[in-house]
Every structure is written in structure tokens, then in C-alpha cells.
Amino acid sequence: MKKSTLALMVLGFLASSTSSQAAEIYNKDGNKLNVYGKVKAMHYLSDDNSKDGDQTYVRFGFKGETQINDQLTGYGQWEAEFSGNKDESSSTTKTRYAFAGLKYANVGSFDYGRSLGALYDVEAWTDMFPEFGGDSSAKTDNFMTKRASGLATLRSTDFFGAIDGLNMTLQYQGKNEGRDVSKQNGDGFGSALTYDFGGSDFQLGGAYTTSDRTDAQQATTRGNGDRADAWATGVKYDANNLYVASMYSETRNMTPISGGFANKTQNFEAVIQYQFDFGLRPSLGYVQQKGKDIENIGDADLVKYIDVGATYYFNKNMSAFVDYKINQLDDNNPLGIKNDDIVALGMVYQF
Known part of the structure; x- marks a missing residue:
């Protein structure tokens, strides 16, 4: 069946990052500057009062090169997020990305600053739900599992031009102290490999990180080892309007919990989505994180839910969505983690 113009636009958008949809505002003498952003007008429905209510925010950024x-x-990139659900005297702003670097031909690139950790090269494949998802081992400012500070990153496409479809990441993270214990890290190294078999629709990936832990982290009641380690492996298929991905990872002395850190976690995520030609994209997913050998507890689920959602794309700039997080944690879980269901409703405008 011939795809509609809308379907082609939507598929092109989904295959690209937010910044690649940016509006070019300057292009002269080898210098380019693009700006991009989005407004996510969103409301949560939940019995958990800390989650229920308005969740609206705005993101804005630029991406330039010379x-x-x-x-x-x-090249350089910066992106910030502004809260839209608070009164003007208490609105918050946070920097999501801020890095600069150099790219040599089609061989590879090197940059430094606040960007994405190496483990997220694989974890990103299942972080595709309309609102939730991607929250087992991937956590912001948690070593090199997601967005983080002090990252020096070497990325190579097609393995320095030698092997089509084999992409490599090598990463170093400098020490970050003087912040909440759960957000600290010592010096660390990470790496990732992804391979699409020379351009196929099927892709495999693996990643590993290891870091020193700060003195404050080692002094916590739970998870007091001197190193934090993680590895992840994943697979995805993206073709014929169908997207399917799964990811398995493990962490050691890394994942924050009440009283410190989990000695070990086992994490699994999966997602399946289908893009209809008329703009609808239903989504079904599952996320579970199990803590192992936790002091005074033993094994316990930290995250566990089924996700059912859908997005409708009016065009490449405007969409509406619903996402239902069906929590599967026990009512009396030993760490006292809230287990209320959440329904997210919203509209998104982006450029």
C-alpha cells in the first residue's frame, strides 16, 4: 500500500532527533546555527498527589557548527528545560545538554560537556513510550547511564570508516562531587558498540561503564562498594512502520535507593509500536528493575509496570498523546516505593 504524505513525514520525524528537526536561522561562510524546541502541555491523573496535576514544560536549544x-x-549544542506548571516566582530552569567538540570528516567526533552517557547508546532503544519508559537503569546524573556532566566522548561511525554499520563510543567522565550523594560520581570510563549489519533494519548493541565511587557514596548504609559498574545489551527492529526493541542491563553499586544504592540490579525493558499511515502510533511496553541482595531486605522490585499508550501525529510539528502506566509493584513493597497508576494526557508542538 502506498504510504500517505503524512505517514512519510511522521516516519522521518521519528527516525530523527529533536535537534535535527531544527529551524535554520543562519548559514553563511561555513557557519550554521539551528534552533529547536517543543512545548509539552501535559496533565497527570493519579492517586499519588505528588504526581497528579499539571506537568507542562518547554524545551529550547540550539545546535551550531563551523x-x-x-x-x-x-560543533556545539545547548538545551534547557523551563517549567510551565509553577507560579512565576518558583518556576525552574535546568540545563539538559551543553557540549562542544570537533568532527573529522566521516571518521568520528570528540566532544566534552554535559551530554549522554555511553550506556544510553543501548538504553535509548526502549525509551520510546509516549511519556513514561526508559527508567530502569537509565537515570539522569547517575554515572554514565543517561544525561550527565563532565563527559569526554569519542564517537565513530562505521568504525572509523572501516566497517559499515558498526558504531563505537568511548567515554571518560570526570569526578563530580559537592552535590546530592545520589548524583555524585568518581572518575569513570564507558564504551558502547552498535551494529546494523551494514544498513539492515535490525540492530544489536552492547555497552559497559565502570567508575570510582565518591567517599560519600561509599559511606551510605546500602551499596558501599568502591566501584560502580554497569553493562547493557539490546536489540531493535525498525522498518515497515513497525518498531520493536528490548534491552537487558545490570548495575552494581550504582542505582539509588532508600538508604544509598542497590548492590545489584537486573533490568529489562521492551516496547512495540506501529505507525499507521493516517498518523496514529499505538505503543505497548514493559519495564522492570529488580534489586538484588539489598541490605536487610534481600531481593525486591524497584520498578515494575506495563505501559499502554498512543500518539496521534497531526503533522511533523503537532501531536497528541495518552500514556497509561499500570504499576505492578506490591502495595507493601519493602522500600516503600509508591505504586500508584498514572495516566498522562497531552499535546506537543515542536519545531
């Missing part, structure tokens, strides 16, 4: 010579390009 042509230094025939082979070398400089």
Missing part, C-alpha cells in the same frame, strides 16, 4: 577546513568541523 567549517574549520575541508575535513574538520567544530
